[in-house]
Amino acid sequence: MISFHHIAIQTRDLDNCLAWYRDYFGVEEKWTLDEFSPLTLSRLPGITRLTEVRVGDVRLHLFERADLVYDPVAERAAQFQHVCVATESPQELSVRRDRWIEVFESKNYAFARPDQPTEIVVDDEGIQSFYLFDVNGLEFEFTYVPVD
Ligand SMILES: [Fe+2]
Structure with a gap:
């Protein structure tokens, strides 16, 4: 038996993102990380901070990547x-x-x-x-x- 554990969301600005998720979704902040494993750093270059929030029994991992760009072309990619x-x-x-x-x-x-x-x-x-x-x-x- 397995269950989904969390949804990960990458953002350019964690403060802005966290504040909006708090305001709109009423999420509760659980913990923040600012040191990452070599695996995380190679998967997500530029990651600076990750905060876990929860709403009901759903966890979201909000993490900041300063070099992230909004790319409308990527909307057509599998994701x-x-x-x-x-x-x-x-x-x-x-x-x-x-x-x-x-x-x-x-x-x-x-x-x-x-x-x-x-x-x-x-x-x-x-x-x-x-x-x-x-x-x-x-x-x-x-x-x-x-x-x-
Ligand atoms: Fe749908």
């Missing part, structure tokens, strides 16, 4: 494309969407891209979703799946 978060009600979807806009408009954070969240769409099975970007330009989906 983890988005992470999806489920809500317990359709109302919560709207709340999460409005909250993203509020946090964006606070101008407290630097965003890699200016895109606003999508509208909430409903598919044939009644599943509702919208998509947003974090400060690094990584995509998240929020979804509400009705219980039958």
